[in-house]
Amino acid sequence: MSLPHAILGFLNVMPMTGYDLKTQAFDRSVAHFWPAVQPQIYRDLARLEAAGHVRSETEVQRGKPNRRVYHITPAGRTELDRWLRTSPAVPGHREPFLIQLFFGAGLANSELTALLQAQRAGHQARLDALQAVTIPPPAPADVRRQTLTRLTLDLGLHLERAYLNWLDDALRTVAALDPAPAPAPMTDTDA
Amino acid sequence: MSLPHAILGFLNVMPMTGYDLKTQAFDRSVAHFWPAVQPQIYRDLARLEAAGHVRSETEVQRGKPNRRVYHITPAGRTELDRWLRTSPAVPGHREPFLIQLFFGAGLANSELTALLQAQRAGHQARLDALQAVTIPPPAPADVRRQTLTRLTLDLGLHLERAYLNWLDDALRTVAALDPAPAPAPMTDTDA
DNA sequence: CGTAGCATGTAAACAGTTACATGATTGT
DNA sequence: ACAATCATGTAACTGTTTACATGCTACG
Numbered sequence: 001m002s003l004p005h006a007i008l009g010f011l012n013v014m015p016m017t018g019y020d021l022k023t024q025a026f027d028r029s030v031a032h033f034w035p036a037v038q039p040q041i042y043r044d045l046a047r048l049e050a051a052g053h054v055r056s057e058t059e060v061q062r063g064k065p066n067r068r069v070y071h072i073t074p075a076g077r078t079e080l081d082r083w084l085r086t087s088p089a090v091p092g093h094r095e096p097f098l099i100q101l102f103f104g105a106g107l108a109n110s111e112l113t114a115l116l117q118a119q120r121a122g123h124q125a126r127l128d129a130l131q132a133v134t135i136p137p138p139a140p141a142d143v144r145r146q147t148l149t150r151l152t153l154d155l156g157l158h159l160e161r162a163y164l165n166w167l168d169d170a171l172r173t174v175a176a177l178d179p180a181p182a183p184a185p186m187t188d189t190d191a
Numbered sequence: 192m193s194l195p196h197a198i199l200g201f202l203n204v205m206p207m208t209g210y211d212l213k214t215q216a217f218d219r220s221v222a223h224f225w226p227a228v229q230p231q232i233y234r235d236l237a238r239l240e241a242a243g244h245v246r247s248e249t250e251v252q253r254g255k256p257n258r259r260v261y262h263i264t265p266a267g268r269t270e271l272d273r274w275l276r277t278s279p280a281v282p283g284h285r286e287p288f289l290i291q292l293f294f295g296a297g298l299a300n301s302e303l304t305a306l307l308q309a310q311r312a313g314h315q316a317r318l319d320a321l322q323a324v325t326i327p328p329p330a331p332a333d334v335r336r337q338t339l340t341r342l343t344l345d346l347g348l349h350l351e352r353a354y355l356n357w358l359d360d361a362l363r364t365v366a367a368l369d370p371a372p373a374p375a376p377m378t379d380t381d382a
Numbered sequence: 383c384g385t386a387g388c389a390t391g392t393a394a395a396c397a398g399t400t401a402c403a404t405g406a407t408t409g410t
Numbered sequence: 411a412c413a414a415t416c417a418t419g420t421a422a423c424t425g426t427t428t429a430c431a432t433g434c435t436a437c438g
Contacts, residue, residue: 001348002285002290003358005290005294006290006293009290009294022276029293030289030290032284033214033285033286033289033290034285034287034289034290035283035285049230060269065200075282080294080298085306087305088287088291088310089313089315090280090288090310090312090314090316090317091285092226093223093224094193094225095224096192096193096225096279096282097281098225098280098346099193099196099197099225100275100279101339101342102197102200102221102343103196103203104275104339105199105335106272111276114278115278118278119278122280122281125281126281143368144296145296146369148293148296149293151357151360152289152292152293154357154360154361155354155357156284158353158354158356158357159284159350160351161353162349162353163346163350166345166346166349169345170342173338178334178335184197
């Protein structure tokens, strides 16, 4: 749902190739909240072209492969505009780590701690990456756009900090658990 | 990746049908961090059976459709155990709403506010749902399991509160924005 | 001489959602 | 008479990821 519209959003700023979209646009700005891989971008570009939302021309280059440059059409701009005003449902949250924790009563405290610490390292790295993003000094015409960009970064910061706080709580809680591993859930063999 | 292991986790506690897994197990416990729909459960059960991780027998019932009861095999228990100790990578976060915000500089302040408020309502509802979950009084043998369950709920609470805090910040920020809509990004027609 | 960057994609698998189909029983 | 619960699934689609394939140039 969102990826084609993100592509339209970028092409609405300037025409680009699929490769540009991946390396210049996605990986440098929205990757923190919407990572995209190349095959997906190419596929959605093909679909958008079929739908008349974008069009492309091939630029011949010497020595390098040809560039297929996509640009948005008026119909694409209309669609983007419509979508931007449409309120999306809050999507279901998926947290694979919590499944482990939920079923992890049979693990030793040390094993639980190791899992929590691995998550901690991953989320700390995320937070560091977000904090390393520098927003260039505001060009006066761009204040509005930059403010919104800063807000998207802020959400990442809020969520990663909250996650880290929870991990620290969880580490303390696990450390305080009676070290006896839980009775194994009923099994065929030991019943 | 996680769904088949969650199924193994439940079947490790007791044998169940696909329907039970959906209505008794998933919807009542892990749905907050791993929603699952029926076709997925049935498909993964078929795959798990093909892999030898579960087996099933059909119980004939009068008046009601037959029950196909699945139970975990020793191989399934081994696989579950292995997986529980394997540290998962922190998954890429996808937040469709941020794409709108990122590209939303052309919207009026009132439109941005409306989008933010719709998200706020959705996340407040989530928080309310999490807070409404009551954990039954701890059976002494289950302290460990219950502690871990409580931790999974706690993460949801932490994250939803952080999201709401950010939304409130964002609403204030947008309210303070110069109401002039941003200059439209360069287009074919108005260049 | 190997690696990274430029630039295109295809193929195939896996994950997730929505809609459909069946059919009995129990409750309003 | 209608809806909900029990209980099974299939079909079709959309979205996401991983691996593969091609070929040239510039850098160390």
